[in-house]
Amino acid sequence: MTASITFHPLGNADCTRIDLADGKKLLIDYADMRNPNDPNDKRIDLPEELWADLRRAKRNDYDVVCFTHLDDDHCCGSGDFFWLDHAVKYQGEDRVKINELWVPAAAILEEGCDDSARIVRQEARHRLKKGYGIRVFSRPAKLKSWLEANGLTLESRAHLITDAGELVPGYSIFGPERAEFFIHSPFGWRQDDNQIIDRNQDSVVFQVTFAENGRQTRALFMSDINYDSIDQIVRTTKRHGREDRLLWDIFKVPHHCSYTAIGPDKGDDETVPTEHVKWLCETQGQERHIMMSTSKPMPLKGSPEDKDVQPPHRQAGAYYRGVANGADGQFKVTMDLPTASRPKPSTIEITDRGAKLVFAVAGAASIISSPARAG
């Protein structure tokens, strides 16, 4: 089997599943945003969709669940879906187990979270304390005082911590999984300066590289970071001469297509990128790439949605579309696929000819992938 990346239509929210060549399943964020009481809500029933996939694979766990950050649109409903080790009330046969939890340092260090964010933080802290099933993305020193406050040493937990500029241990393009994860963010020097933790800027940003028959396909998962974080990542990466780690064939558009991930000014019709964003988008994107915005459809000019301060921003979409056109690529929005009236999960297959966006299935193929209930 070959790898694939599946995006779920959740409005402005993220949940992306990566299926690796060896069958490993990684879930990047989990945000069940749908309102079951609203028949017009077109967002997908995420737990049902994920369960159907797990049942097809005859399993009830993920190898990895990564929360790129703990905003609600990245972890909403986690406490209802996952089996969590830290409290019996989150355990039961109808819950999905997490073999390894990936979180940014902020998910350990942050105080005062509510709801889902708090539940994930408690689980992450529990696992880090126990020393299993966890990977924290952070400059190690950043966690030192927290560990010591919990009676642990940094040395005892160092193997569970991955700093920016490193590959996640256990994954290689030469192994059966044929994939590796390079961490760009959170990056240490920035966190040192932070007094107030800005969640988005402490998001996990990574490049995943897939190898299929000698063809390497790279995806950048940009979480919700903004343009100056991107600038810093680009500068740092260039300083280390690792420009290849910012090459991409698939671009998970940051922050639900907010202009703030492109430049300081929204613009009237198209956001102007910063120098480094422009380089990342226009130079590092490969021929016929795919840019995926995990968001609502782009608003029409002058519509109420267009006036909304929340993403997606029409001007940002216009910029990305231009980038896509320049590379003969595609710029897609999860809530538009395959149709805005009936969005469905979209899958990018990683082939030996690169990434290929597969039309979301409707009809029989969709039916037989879903449970059917009868009375």
Add this chain to the structure above:
Amino acid sequence: MPLHPWWTTFGTPVAAPEELNVAAARDLASWVAAGRSPGIRLTELRRDEDRGYEAVAFDADVDRPQDLAFPIKGTEPVAVLFPIGGDQPRVLALRDDFPDPPHQNWTPAGTPSSLCVDDRPWAEARLTATPADLARRIQIWLSKAASGELHEDARPPDPLFFKNPLSIVIPAQALADSDKPSELVGFLRPDNANMIITQLEPTGHAGGPRFVVLSFQAPPQAMGRLRRAPTTLAELAVELAPDIDLLKELRAAITSWAGSDNDNRRRLSSRLAIVVAFPVQAGDENSATDLRAFASFDTAGDIGEKLGVVGSNTTDDGDKGFFAIIGADATKQGDDVRIEPAEAHIAFDRKLAASISGRPSSDLPRVVLVGAGAIGSQLALDLARQGAFSWTIIDEDYLLPHNLARHSLFPWDVGGPKASALARQLCALLGDPVPAANCNVMAPTDEVRANVEKALAEADVILDASASVAVSRYLSDLDGITARRICTFFNPAGTAVVVLAEGADRSVTMRDLEAQYHGLHLSEPRLAEHLKADRPGLRYSGSCRSLTNRIPATRAALLSAIAAQGVRTALEHQTGTIRIWSLSDNFETTLVERRASPVTRIQFTPWTITYDQAVLDTLSAYRNSKLPAETGGVLLGITDVSRRSIHVALALPAPEDSRGSVQAFERGVAGLRDDVARAAEASMHQLRYVGEWHSHPRGASPMPSGKDLNQLAWLRAELEAEGLPAVMAIAADGDTFAFMIADSKAPGSAA
């Protein structure tokens, strides 16, 4: 007892066995002389250099019953004649007044009877021929003759008297009852100087020496068979009188040919052959014919002169010309016209085909064969060789070189339409006209449309060997045509042949059978590999569609022959059937057969949904296996958007992650995508997902619950993307079922 005078003319005596030259003659003579065969006593040894034989004569004692069928004596004088060249010995009864029991070789008048003591070909018989065996066979023959246990069959001319007897092949039509003799054109084959081939019409065939053939029909039971082979025209005329006045007929014919046009010149310059058909009573049927043929050594013109009806002169170009003489000389009786018997064969035709195949010759349904490819051409010829069917052939293809690997046609037809080439072959075998249409049956050209429509309308059977699903469905759907449809095809790997046959009442149509066929091979373990094509096709030209399967001719021929028999078998029964014969690698054959399952058709305008009893039985079985809980699964079927029809072919069982209780059922997904994909692939993508089924618990009706209707709405919304309606089936108590269909345009349901 007086010996036959002919025997006294036979050569000169030989004094002792060891003086014989032919080893077999010497062996027999020594054996008999030594008294080693009981009841056999050597009487005489002779050699005839001119005839080329050595003879061993002896008296043979015969076991006889009291009441004799033929007056065989207690001791009969017999001579065994050994050809000096070492060929098969002849056995002659030497008694002057030996009777005429059956089972003899044909000898001329004035010669002894020639006993046929060994039916085997000499090449075979000589391997076991011993003096004891030969002596015993002669005694047994005589004993059976006395008891009436010998039976008649056609008498071959005895080579002792007829060195190289001619054979003649005569078309059956020439033997039709008629007052007038039929006239045929004959010629000796250049590659077989003993074989006269005859035709009803002169065709300008490049043959050897020509014959003019007159064929006579004797009245039924008018006379016994000819006891002796006549050697002159006069003798033959005496044998045939009074039922046939041979000389009068010949005089009339030859007189009428005394003209100067080409046909008459041809006739009078050809040798004359005479064929007489004697109806033979066989059981209650007056069906068999004893055919006797005689060839002259003279031309018809010369015979006319000898009969005194024509005179001759020499024409300017040196040929002999003939003119009629008024007032024939009745004293000329043909004593000087030498003839010899010829072995007569009726040309191959439907009747002979049927009788050799052991089939009734009345098996003549009108069959339109659609598709003259490998299977169509081979099965048609197989059936024609059995005298079966009255044929019309429809095929739009032209024979291409790669076809020859499996086709019954030959290279000289390459480039020509398959339909007409095959029709020619069938016509040649059956002697019937076989119409052919070189067109696509679904879109006949203007020139042939009327003929195609007429043939289909008048057909008893439409035999589809086109290997095309589209053609099969088209033929199934033809309105107002009552013919049974039968469809036959190979599986892609060429390891099996399928015969789908509608019943006589067509209550289960070919479309229904197509769905049932897919349901069968997907559920029958013996057919697990049925539609698997493991070998890639072979490209036979540059075009991307030019792929042909790699199936060896041996398999194609065997499977076609099975299909031919399968078609006949199907027609012998009134019910519809599915039969699949599979060949193993070592050519063992396995048959899987099913009766056509009765179908229910429900119209939900504009859609028609069809399901069969086998599907319902499956649903009941799955339901019963899970009671009291509910169960369910998906339905696979064939959809035809152009016809707006859905055939439910197969119900799959519940996936393993399904959850069923007494109240509800949730159909799982584990392995389902693979199962559906496998079914689609295994059916060459004819089968696809069409909907869901589930069971209701004990005591509940099959009517849908609110949850069921929600599911139906969901299915409808999903399948709308494929332009298809959703199907839902519910199985309940007492084998009751509800089938529902939901179309985005016209929702409906029915129980």
